[in-house]
Amino acid sequence: MNTLKKxxxxxxxxxxxTQQSFAVMSFEGSGWSIDAGAKWSDKTIDVVIxxxxxxxxxxxxxxxxxxxxxxxxxxxxxxxxxxxxKKGKTILTNAWLWLIVIFIAYSxxxxxxxxxxxxxx
Numbered sequence: 001m002n003t004l005k006k007x008x009x010x011x012x013x014x015x016x017x018t019q020q021s022f023a024v025m026s027f028e029g030s031g032w033s034i035d036a037g038a039k040w041s042d043k044t045i046d047v048v049i050x051x052x053x054x055x056x057x058x059x060x061x062x063x064x065x066x067x068x069x070x071x072x073x074x075x076x077x078x079x080x081x082x083x084x085x086k087k088g089k090t091i092l093t094n095a096w097l098w099l100i101v102i103f104i105a106y107s108x109x110x111x112x113x114x115x116x117x118x119x120x121x
Contacts, residue, residue: 046117053109061102068095 043051071091078084 046113057102057106064095064098
């Protein structure tokens with residue numbers, strides 16, 4: 001469990017670092033250029049919320065897919081050990097449920113943003 005916490009905190013640190021890096025980069029034009037700092041945007045709050053939720057849900061979906069692959073690896077490398085096969089099946093079930101919850105969360109957030117901020121989004 002301690003290793004899982006280290007991996008989780010490490011991935012959050014990398015995520016925060018990449019967000020900070022993208023905040024000071026400008027991708028407009030033909031090449032990349034570094035700005036003096038992050039600038040204010042013309043985006044409305046609903047667009048910002050939707051972008052952050054989409055990013056978080058895509059990150060969780062990627063983690064669920066990796067977890068799913070790990071479950072298949074556990075089953076394939078079980079070597080006739082029933083305990084490992086059962087653990088692999090549990091991991092696969094959890095990954096599928098995780099993906100379903102992520103899909104439902106995305107649908108609910110999209111519906112709420114459209115109903116709160118207008119259907120034009």
